[in-house]
Amino acid sequence: MADQQRADARRNYARILAVAEQEVAAHGADASLERIARVAGVGSATVRRHFPGRQALLEAVFRERIESLCARAEALADAADARAALLDWLGGLTEYSASARGMAEALVQDRLVEPEQVSACSVKLEGAIEPLLRRVAEQGAVAPGVTAADLVTLVTGIALATEHHSDPAAEGRRLLDLTVRGVSPSH
Incomplete structure (x- = not known):
């Protein structure tokens, strides 16, 4: 179970980072964390768990x-x-x-x-x-x-x-x- 959670966390991290790259490319440093979470298909708490801030x-x-x-x-x-x-x-x-x-x-x-x-x-x-x-x-x-x-x-x-x-x-x-x-x- 713990291995599955770690694998999920790694996938979430990679997905958030990929979406963040696209959003930064489109909107610069002011890219919305909420939009990044939405497009990545995760909650904003998941984004904050991996990245405590912008x-x-x-x-x-x-x-x-x-x-x-x-x-x-x-x-x-x-x-x-x-x-x-x-x-x-x-x-x-x-x-x-x-x-x-x-x-x-x-x-x-x-x-x-x-x-x-x-x-x-x-x-x-x-x-x-x-x-x-x-x-x-x-x-x-x-x-x-x-x-x-x-x-x-x-x-x-x-x-x-x-x-x-x-x-x-x-x-x-x-x-x-x-x-x-x-x-x-x-x-």
């Missing part, structure tokens, strides 16, 4: 997406077309950044996450994409001197620039494509 839920969504992006970079590291793999990953980072409207700011503002932790996430992303960027550079498919930190910073700038756009994801993608032409012109 900040805890935002932190879990933030951490989950960072881990997912790092895993994606690792999966792409050995792709035959390193440039296409890098552009795919940058597109995913741009999409995530556009969908995470206000999340990092909300976490820092509420002092749940220190600014250094947000910076640590950038460093983690940079480290994850570094092997792929190195392969792209070896193939001569990126401008000399481009670093992983440069790429993460560019995507962060795009996310900030498009935050209040009517379609931040589409505008982010357009600006990323424009940026890529300068960073890694196709041959």
